[in-house]
Amino acid sequence: MTKTRILAALVMAPAVIGAVLLLPTGWLMLLSALVFLAALWEWLKLADIEDALARSILLACNLALMVALVWGSRSQHPGALPLFQLTVVLGVAWWLLALLWLRHYDFASRHDGNARVFKLAAGTAAVVPAWCALAVIHASQPNGHRWLLLALLLVWAADSGAYFTGRKFGGQWFGGRRLAPRISPNKTLEGVAGGVGLAMLVAIIGALLIGAKASQLPAVALAAAVTVVFSVAGDLFESLLKRHVGAKDSGTLIPGHGGVLDRVDSVLAALPVFALAKIWLGF
Template identity: 55%
Template sequence: MSRRTRVIAAAVMAPVAIAAVLFLPTPYLAGLLAALLMLGLWEWTLLAGVRERLSRVSYLAANALLMAALVWGSGHGGLFTLKLASLVGAIWWLFALLWLARFDFAAADTAMARVIKLLAGSFSVIPAWAAICWLHASQPYGPGWALFAISIAWAADSGAYFVGVRFGKRKLAPRISPGKSWEGLIGGLISAILLALAVTPLFGLPWSSAPGLVLLTVVTALISVAGDLFESLLKRHAGIKDSSNLIPGHGGLLDRVDSLLAALPVFVVGKMLWLGH
């Protein structure tokens, strides 16, 4: 697929995504994202080595019911269930970091490995969905905060790509993703920091809050890279290049949201610790 096709697809998707986050009411955004993430979980089942259609449908149904339970609980507990799910997701990504350090863990195509990877899918997708829903519904500037959290991952990914292409020499994780470099990682972090400084006044924050926002941004950007690497690890295990061919020039849905799956719950937990809400 040509680079031009990739650029055109991105030019179409980005404005649509931004408009949805900024202008859709939270319930409608939550429903749209739930539907999209179900597609992502469908792709995840293949990464986990599950190919029986009934098993894949059952897995999606179980996760859809979990989402519905979180929505029901949030209606009775002041969004507490969404916050709790976000916390679970942030904790999960600490374990995922250990998994990245053990490339061969669950690499064999066994029943236990498939179960572990399916659980990893639920722990990755459900908390990310809960986090963006809670963030979008929060006050003040809920949609703005949601877009900012998403933009951190975008900035880190774009900065890493352009700096890595131009200056990348030292491989970040050659066994998992040979194209990533330490130079690219630094470029991505700088891009994310500049974004944080640019939005500080937009949220009505005093400049004295900038160091806290920058710290939250750096942590979120770093964990977004872990999300990207984790999906790459699963694809290496499965022996495939893309999670699907759903998006021209970009692969599957998971290939576009892998970094967000990690970034969103960590950002939400960090924001709650930093601002208290």
């Protein structure tokens, strides 16, 4: 399984990097929409929507929302995406609410209509703003494609930093307290700290390579830290959905990695936060 996981990662990572750096924003939006909608398809299943026709209709509604956002953002200025920016803000607001949801493990855990409604709304609130954030970052000038790659690198660095720090120092720095024992027992506060630290280092180095000014580095480091915290929330929220339905993975599409949602859960939360920070802090 480990070998399969590594081989799949070696295929996916260059493909993602190449797409971010080489594709124009429009084509990247189209490609990423396919990926995010595939993740949403799995989210709908975790929300107890077993019927394929019902899931297809719900997926089509989300696709229509994406198309409407594109249509409503038409402008003579390719980088002007006002509706996308508004959706990014709404996405960050949603993830703030998700932090509260994570504190109340049993909320919407029952397999009834009310729980489905909350989880369906959460799916749209997670996927569509992340897609908008990807477009906003990539279309920004100058070097939007590089900033988007850096945002993704932050998530990957945080994941690696959390894994190795957690294995080495888990339970030693915070009195053995776990991050969210009912949702993801293996996640430690030490791991989160290690992930944040490595991501901040990657952010500073990456920003310098992109061409950021020295005066902008504190803002970039702060944005990286907050982005990583929310990326952890994204990962935990998917884990919460899986525990509610007793699933190990969101799907089986990616060998050794589970489903698409298993790979992009952190990204869904990270991209809106990074995009808003980039706009707000001006780097």
